Amino acid sequence: MTVLQPDRHPLIFAFSLTWLIMAFVAAVTSRIFVRLDPKRFRLAPWEREGRIYDRVGLGAVRWVLGHTPLGWLNPNIKIRSGGSDMDRLLRDMNAVEGVHILAAGMSLAAAAIYILAGQVAVGIWLVIFTILFNVNPVMLQRWNRGRIVRLQRIMLTRLADKNAKKAYALKITDPVEEG
Numbered sequence: 325m326t327v328l329q330p331d332r333h334p335l336i337f338a339f340s341l342t343w344l345i346m347a348f349v350a351a352v353t354s355r356i357f358v359r360l361d362p363k364r365f366r367l368a369p370w371e372r373e374g375r376i377y378d379r380v381g382l383g384a385v386r387w388v389l390g391h392t393p394l395g396w397l398n399p400n401i402k403i404r405s406g407g408s409d410m411d412r413l414l415r416d417m418n419a420v421e422g423v424h425i426l427a428a429g430m431s432l433a434a435a436a437i438y439i440l441a442g443q444v445a446v447g448i449w450l451v452i453f454t455i456l457f458n459v460n461p462v463m464l465q466r467w468n469r470g471r472i473v474r475l476q477r478i479m480l481t482r483l484a485d486k487n488a489k490k491a492y493a494l495k496i497t498d499p500v501e502e503g
Contacts, residue, residue, distance in 0.1 A: 331443045338449030342431050342457055349427040357422035358415050365418040367470050377467035385460045401468075410476055414469060421465040428458035 330337040370376060388394060401416055403409050431454040439447035 330438070330446045334443070334445035334449050338446055338453050341434060342427075342450060342453040345430050345434070346423070346427045346457065349430065350423045353426060354419050354423055357419035360418065360422070362414060362418055365421055365469070367466060367473070371466060372470050372473075374467045374470050377463055380463065382460070382464055382467055385464055389464070410472055414472060417465045417469050417472075421462050421469075424458045424461045424465070428454050428462065431458060 401413070401420060403413055431450055435447040435450035435454065437447075438444075438450065
């Protein structure tokens with residue numbers, strides 16, 4: 325049995341344990357993370373433009389999520405109804421990021437325990453799967469969140485400009501008599 329002897333099939337065991345940890349963490353904490361203050365997931369100044377994530381090759385991760393069934397795992401991470409849906413999307417992205425951060429921490433702790441127990445292969449596979457299934461999604465959520473925040477700012481600027489132009493046009497066409 326693999327559970328009693330994880331070193332017999334370290335790849336399968338580590339893969340299964342990583343997914344089990346993610347499923348458990350998601351089931352227990354996702355609603356909590358949605359309700360948290362979004363400032364807890366604030367982007368650092370160096371990551372706001374997303375260049376750092378371009379450099380680490382997140383384009384490949386995006387492609388995999390967009391072109392394989394892995395993208396179906398969380399259907400909430402899509403804009404449903406245009407600009408008004410962006411706040412909901414940002415909260416859902418925060419929740420996904422929180423789940424993956426917590427799952428990564430638990431998986432890395434498990435990897436350390438297995439390595440210290442002498443089952444190095446299991447520990448190494450746990451680290452590899454943690455990077456693939458938790459660290460990459462965290463970086464992707466942060467990259468996408470930066471893109472959405474920039475889009476929100478552009479939309480607000482355009483709306484403010486449009487309202488300012490409308491107010492200016494009203495002022496010109498309908499002057500108030502002074503007197």
